Amino acid sequence: MSAAAQPDITITLPDGKAMTFARGVTAGEVAAAIGPGLAKAALVAEVDGVQWDLFRPIEHDAKLRIITRKDTEALELIRHDMAHVLAMAVQELYPGTQVTIGPAIEDGFYYDFARETPFTPDDLPRIEARMREIIARDLPTRREVWPRDKAIAHFKGMGEAYKAELIEGIPAGEEVSLYWHGDWHDLCRGPHFASTAKIGDAFKLTKIAGAYWRGDSNNAQLQRIYGTAWRDKKELDAYLLRLEEQEKRDHRRIGKELELFTFSPDVGAGLPLWLPNGMVIRQELEFLAVQEERKEGYKRVATPQITKEALFYRSRHLPYYKDDMYAPLDIDGENYYLRPMNCPFHHLVYGATRHSYRELPLRITEYAQDYRYEASGGLSGLMRVRGFCMNDAHIYCRHDQAKDEFVRVMHLHARYYDLMGIKDYYMRFSLPDLNKLEKYVDQPDKWLTAMEIIKEAMKESGYPYVEARGEAAFYGPKVDFMIKSVIGTEYAISTNQLDFLATQTFNLTYIGEDGAEHPVYVIHRAPLGTHERFTAFLTEHYAGAFPVWLAPVQARVVPISEKANAYAEEVRRKLFEAPVVNGTAGLRVDVDLSAERMQKKIRDAQLQKIPYMLVVGEREAAEGKVAVRLRSGKDLGPMALETFIARIKSEAESRTDVAERGLRIAP
């Protein structure tokens, strides 16, 4: 059948303009008809909202949009194409390597390979060079649709067991598309650029890693290669620079530089030692919580960090949580466990006395030290540890109070987050995984009620959230606040759970108006999460330049010469003795009496990100003043010592964050 015999179709462009083409026209031909510039810039098309290869025929009337490098979708498309080029390069260089999947991800792409010998970092430059060569070959892309069974047989015949398995997962009857780049081909949904040269070469392979097939640790481990790819070299360089800058915020690096915390192999992996500077931050956070929780009517308790196993059997942590607990200690023939959680202890506190409906909600709080036997590979600085202290509390309330209490908890979070300027997070509403019900307590009606209460609370509080299947605790749904570390790992920084199980296992009841016993609801909440993770996050959030109320050293007195040492010490003492209403102690101030020149002293203070430097020489000594310098380098000039004390006191007490951060690195 000749093209002339085909009925025409109408292609409508985004600006509403309609053009007529022969049926089977390709998007590339349409772009060419619009103009040579567009034809050249075109990467792929969007046909009726579906991404479409430029070389793929269009069979009916359609709305068409040409996607070029400038469009937002371009990056993802480039990265997806790049994954193919990576797979092709690897198969050329390492015959016998099987391909599996290779998606575009944030900032880049990866491809998972099945290969006996793992890749090493030395392989990356070689693979990268081959990728550049493949791109330069400018191989044309071809798309074919195959019957499912033919594709399965084909990939099996090639020894590509994983690809065959992937196709087997495609519903029967659905079409299977294959893409060729020159002689190399892969199963793929597409779309792809018309030829490899269109991808560009603004990319870099970044890391290799093991990754489980289908994300399941029961499956074989594949070899993953990560890369980053951008529109052009400039974007790539900007990204690499951004990574470098991020690394400077890494809490592990700053923690060392500012002497916040340390670890010792003699103590054990994941068991942090808080140094005096880090402890200041932790104490101030605790003090903040003390004050806020007091306003909210919480009651403080203290409970042991170790217990007989009976308690955890009762709470059902054994066996649900056993793998995450340290092995038991044999004490006089009985098993004792270090506690991984505090809930059972608080339940016993609640259960120790009878409760009337009038006294609910009862809010029990504790700074609780816990130990969890976290997988060794997951440990990371203070972000993920095995021994930590939680800002934990449990709210025992009536069913009709649960929603309101949950809302209050959300508002408490908001106060903390506002205070610390934390904006880059999202809330995750975690629900059970319906395919792994064995992970959860089997009480469907209770689950439904609990989820309904949280949903209503979230709706009422107005905070947006995303739902996540499979993240719930075994005893109930939860709402976590998710943040990212500077290296891009996502963590829950705060957590809130609704527990319907505890009331049964611990027989937690209250006496109602009717004189009968009724079950309570339990809300677990840890708005500051663990102090370890929260401090790690704040360190990265502030890049070590903590606001005055959190800064380990709030001001350093810098005498210009030995002649001013006596006055400098007097200034330090006056600051030290100034009463501070809203902090754990007085002002935290020190003096640099070293024999260095003042330039050096300023540099040292600057590198330690101390908010205020108080330069004092003979002039200041004579006038009772201090010359105030901010860590940003800004010089406020001399002011009366009393004026400065008033300023820093008010800043510390109000917990405002006004001191300039001064992130400038030494020239």
Next chain:
RNA sequence: GCCGGCUUAGCUCAGCUGGUAGAGCACCUGAUUUGUAAUCAGGGGGUCACAGGUUCGAGUCCUGUAGCCGGCACCA
């Protein structure tokens, strides 16, 4: 826990294909007494993570253990 890499002075790092350890900063001492990001000079400091092995000889090669780093899995 799994895959890969790494571990040299308090910190950051050199140390070629094996021939018995270096720098800068920090620290100590002395000199200097300084006005907003590094004064000069001298000195002390390392069983090269630990345990085995190969070798005439190991920081360099091999094995194991621990810790760390990058991912995966798991999770506050």
